[in-house]
Amino acid sequence: MRTSQPTTIYLSEYQVPAFLVDHVDLRFELFEDGARVHSVLDIRRNTEAGRDQAALELDGDSLTLERLQLDGRTLGEDEYDNQGERLVIARVPDQFQLTVVTWIEPQNNTRLEGLYKSSGMFCTQCEAEGFRCITYYPDRPDVMARFRTRVEADKHHYPVLLSNGNDVERGDLADGRHFVTWEDPFPKPCYLFALVAGDLTEKRDHYTTQSGRGIDLRMYVEPRNADKCDHAMDSLKRAMRWDEEVYGREYDLDIFMIVAVDDFNMGAMENKGLNIFNSSCVLASPDTATDVAFERIESIVAHEYFHNWSGNRVTCRDWFQLSLKEGFTVFRDSEFSSDMGSATVKRIEDATLLRTAQFAEDAGPMAHPVRPASYMEISNFYTLTIYEKGSEVVRMIRTLLGPELFRKGSDLYFERHDGQAVTTDDFVQAMEDASGRDLGQFRLWYEQAGTPELTVRDDYDAGRQVYSLTIEQRIPDTPGQRNKKPQHIPFGIGLLDSNGKDLSLRLSAGDHSHLTERVLELTGELQTFEFHGLAERPVPSLLRGFSAPVRVFYPWTRDQLMFLMSHDSDGFNRWDAGQRLAVDVISSLVGAPAEAEVEPRLLTAYRHLVSDTELDQALVAKMLQLPSEAYLIELTAEADVQAIHAARNRVLQEVADTLRDELVACYHRNHQSGDYTYNSSAIARRALANTALAWLLHINDEEGRELALRQFKDASHMTDQAGALRALVNSDFEADRDRVLADFFRQWREDPQVVEQWFSVQTASPRCGDLERVRALLEHEAFDWKNPNKVRAVIGAFAGQNLARFHAPDGSGYRFLAQQICRLDDSNPQIAARLVSPLTRWRKFAPQYRDGMKAALETVRDKAGLSRDVYEVVHKSLAEPA
Ligand SMILES: [Zn+2]
Numbered sequence: 001m002r003t004s005q006p007t008t009i010y011l012s013e014y015q016v017p018a019f020l021v022d023h024v025d026l027r028f029e030l031f032e033d034g035a036r037v038h039s040v041l042d043i044r045r046n047t048e049a050g051r052d053q054a055a056l057e058l059d060g061d062s063l064t065l066e067r068l069q070l071d072g073r074t075l076g077e078d079e080y081d082n083q084g085e086r087l088v089i090a091r092v093p094d095q096f097q098l099t100v101v102t103w104i105e106p107q108n109n110t111r112l113e114g115l116y117k118s119s120g121m122f123c124t125q126c127e128a129e130g131f132r133c134i135t136y137y138p139d140r141p142d143v144m145a146r147f148r149t150r151v152e153a154d155k156h157h158y159p160v161l162l163s164n165g166n167d168v169e170r171g172d173l174a175d176g177r178h179f180v181t182w183e184d185p186f187p188k189p190c191y192l193f194a195l196v197a198g199d200l201t202e203k204r205d206h207y208t209t210q211s212g213r214g215i216d217l218r219m220y221v222e223p224r225n226a227d228k229c230d231h232a233m234d235s236l237k238r239a240m241r242w243d244e245e246v247y248g249r250e251y252d253l254d255i256f257m258i259v260a261v262d263d264f265n266m267g268a269m270e271n272k273g274l275n276i277f278n279s280s281c282v283l284a285s286p287d288t289a290t291d292v293a294f295e296r297i298e299s300i301v302a303h304e305y306f307h308n309w310s311g312n313r314v315t316c317r318d319w320f321q322l323s324l325k326e327g328f329t330v331f332r333d334s335e336f337s338s339d340m341g342s343a344t345v346k347r348i349e350d351a352t353l354l355r356t357a358q359f360a361e362d363a364g365p366m367a368h369p370v371r372p373a374s375y376m377e378i379s380n381f382y383t384l385t386i387y388e389k390g391s392e393v394v395r396m397i398r399t400l401l402g403p404e405l406f407r408k409g410s411d412l413y414f415e416r417h418d419g420q421a422v423t424t425d426d427f428v429q430a431m432e433d434a435s436g437r438d439l440g441q442f443r444l445w446y447e448q449a450g451t452p453e454l455t456v457r458d459d460y461d462a463g464r465q466v467y468s469l470t471i472e473q474r475i476p477d478t479p480g481q482r483n484k485k486p487q488h489i490p491f492g493i494g495l496l497d498s499n500g501k502d503l504s505l506r507l508s509a510g511d512h513s514h515l516t517e518r519v520l521e522l523t524g525e526l527q528t529f530e531f532h533g534l535a536e537r538p539v540p541s542l543l544r545g546f547s548a549p550v551r552v553f554y555p556w557t558r559d560q561l562m563f564l565m566s567h568d569s570d571g572f573n574r575w576d577a578g579q580r581l582a583v584d585v586i587s588s589l590v591g592a593p594a595e596a597e598v599e600p601r602l603l604t605a606y607r608h609l610v611s612d613t614e615l616d617q618a619l620v621a622k623m624l625q626l627p628s629e630a631y632l633i634e635l636t637a638e639a640d641v642q643a644i645h646a647a648r649n650r651v652l653q654e655v656a657d658t659l660r661d662e663l664v665a666c667y668h669r670n671h672q673s674g675d676y677t678y679n680s681s682a683i684a685r686r687a688l689a690n691t692a693l694a695w696l697l698h699i700n701d702e703e704g705r706e707l708a709l710r711q712f713k714d715a716s717h718m719t720d721q722a723g724a725l726r727a728l729v730n731s732d733f734e735a736d737r738d739r740v741l742a743d744f745f746r747q748w749r750e751d752p753q754v755v756e757q758w759f760s761v762q763t764a765s766p767r768c769g770d771l772e773r774v775r776a777l778l779e780h781e782a783f784d785w786k787n788p789n790k791v792r793a794v795i796g797a798f799a800g801q802n803l804a805r806f807h808a809p810d811g812s813g814y815r816f817l818a819q820q821i822c823r824l825d826d827s828n829p830q831i832a833a834r835l836v837s838p839l840t841r842w843r844k845f846a847p848q849y850r851d852g853m854k855a856a857l858e859t860v861r862d863k864a865g866l867s868r869d870v871y872e873v874v875h876k877s878l879a880e881p882a
Pocket of ligand 1: 236303307326
């Protein structure tokens with residue numbers, strides 16, 4: 001285990017590597033009781049570093065060193081220093097070959113970093129710093145080397161042996177063992193190294209690139225999952241085609257492989273030519289996966305594939321630059337999903353995640369810029385800020401440049417930096433150079449943390465026929481950062497006349513433009529824009545398409561929001577107006593007496609929506625979702641979770657009671673029997689039918705109950721079966737709930753991904769997921785502490801989604817979570833650190849919650865032998881705000 005005290009690493013202290021590795025020759029001998037790793041490194045002094053006398057320093061973690069040779073000569077123990085996480089050789093020539101032999105124990109590796117065993121197979125996870133758990137190496141992304149890897153194992157138990165690149169040699173060995181040698185022609189940082197050995201079924205397909213090269217596509221899964229590969233394979237081929245068409249990027253090796261692994265800390269990993277996936281992010285069949293899972297899989301397969309260029313061919317110089325690959329690649333996968341389905345719906349989903357969770361991160365103790373300036377444990381920085389806000393930053397660059405110049409910029413970036421490890425600044429520089437635009441102020445998006453707040457005031461001068469918007473920009477203080485400079489913000493806008501039609505946006509008296517949509521560029525603390533030639537006071541449609549990750553404050557009236565909800569030509573803002581109206585109504589009911597009226601205009605708006613068959617049904621389905629409790633909490637200064645939960649439930653109850661007949665009709669109109677089809681209109685209809693069902697069960701409607709029971713029994717695919725299950729679990733029909741839960745488990749007990757859904761549908765439900773049940777599920781035969789997906793499905797879903805139960809007034813939810821974090825910290829610190837997140841923002845809650853949350857954090861802080869991962873999150877959460 002790790003021994004050193006947590007220390008902080010700073011971007012400002014970056015130094016180019018003193019040594020480079022040109023070639024790595026690896027030989028893995030895999031056994032049941034451990035693995036021996038032979039590593040031969042061709043190393044030379046980096047002349048750019050200008051440190052002629054520097055010692056060679058290699059990273060290592062949990063390794064047993066068996067042999068160390070320099071140019072074939074075994075080094076004596078006085079010739080190197082091997083302490084803790086560093087192996088130092090003081091005196092080395094300018095160029096030499098280093099042989100390192102280490103012994104590791106993958107079978108006991110519960111951290112799931114480096115080489116470990118999952119369901120009887122060997123696999124790796126090396127990002128960010130897992131390679132040092134395999135062998136001593138300069139484990140940093142700016143050291144790029146060519147790898148040759150020979151894997152040896154028992155042939156019967158491990159017939160499939162994989163690594164990066166192309167397989168160049170294979171053969172049998174003594175004692176029933178065999179080997180395969182892989183060679184990767186592209187230099188890569190060690191975090192992209194991968195190895196897999198197991199008894200896996202291979203599914204093959206083929207892809208021909210635009211230039212006519214044939215690529216072998218292979219998926220490796222456990223034999224029982226052989227029928228769950230089609231969707232991922234189809235998604236992969238769509239992604240390959242899309243990247244050629246949209247970015248001009250072709251795949252570069254002869255083989256592309258995907259492996260599914262059950263025990264995995266992350267979603268998936270883009271190792272060169274050998275992507276390793278969490279099973280839940282790649283395996284799908286209509287029987288076992290919902291629409292949401294199908295869409296998620298399509299986007300994750302694409303994401304990992306896109307990394308081949310944005311991440312692998314051009315990689316990060318250091319981990320402060322993580323968003324260089326992640327922000328850009330999330331942007332790419334998000335555009336891919338938009339093109340495959342409904343662009344408006346995708347935008348709504350991205351903005352919802354951002355506004356609910358990333359804005360919360362930006363306002364909390366872990367707030368950090370898209371390019372952080374420091375960290376203790378890099379695993380804690382795989383955050384929504386790096387990924388989602390990083391993606392928004394790239395999106396804003398495209399908005400400012402326009403699609404053509406943006407493509408010119410990305411071409412230049414790939415061409416200029418192919419084979420290099422670079423920085424976010426290099427990315428922006430390429431965009432500037434290709435477009436001629438000055439992005440100097442824009443760079444602040446990478447440096448300043450916190451969500452910009454825009455306060456908008458407007459004025460109409462009837463005499464001049466001029467409408468003006470005054471926009472004030474403010475960026476809140478965050479830990480370590482105060483008094484920030486204004487940022488460069490693209491602000492999409494439209495103006496509607498009283499009939500709901502878009503007006504021409506003329507920025508001066510002489511402007512005769514017919515543009516009805518514009519992107520204003522905000523650069524100052526206070527700016528005023530005038531719109532000329534307007535015969536009446538318009539209704540503003542602000543931040544169209546969610547053109548920047550900011551909060552907008554404008555005193556909309558409920559009538560204006562109703563108006564925008566039915567007339568805005570921008571689909572995103574149409575949805576957003578509905579959200580703002582619902583937030584306004586729910587907020588006004590927080591703490592109000594039980595007999596307080598629910599705004600009738602909201603009920604009218606939902607009545608129109610439930611019956612609307614004209615509007616894009618995918619958008620209707622989104623518009624019918626009430627703002628989540630997490631979002632409502634995020635918008636509240638001193639959140640009283642129970643009061644927010646009650647107010648939201650009150651609205652849900654009133655809407656469902658009032659629209660009961662319309663909901664039944666909506667259900668019948670949209671519910672489809674028959675085979676599963678995967679396209680956006682079928683997905684929208686299923687979402688609408690299941691929303692109607694959920695609302696009917698929320699009010700314990702008898703007809704709804706019958707519909708749900710029938711749907712559960714007759715469902716021909718998981719979307720409908722899980723939809724009915726979820727609705728029943730969230731009702732007060734306790735006998736039905738218990739029966740369908742038991743039936744569902746019996747039916748799917750052999751399928752881990754479905755069992756994960758079965759866990760989380762209970763733990764996330766405020767009606768059924770009380771602490772007693774959650775504790776019982778931890779004892780369930782299907783629960784496994786070693787499997788991160790199960791931990792997330794039971795503990796993560798309870799603390800992250802079942803907010804009314806987690807924030808129980810007696811503090812029991814907090815104490816429970818603290819216990820589980822302490823327990824997990826010993827076996828898997830990465831997962832433990834992620835579970836701390838629901839407690840980190842304790843200062844945001846009303847006093848009756850705050851103390852219990854803080855006490856829970858203190859319990860974790862005081863645990864003996866706390867990992868660096870959890871230490872960092874807990875200490876930052878408890879620190880006094882600067
Ligand atoms: Zn990624």
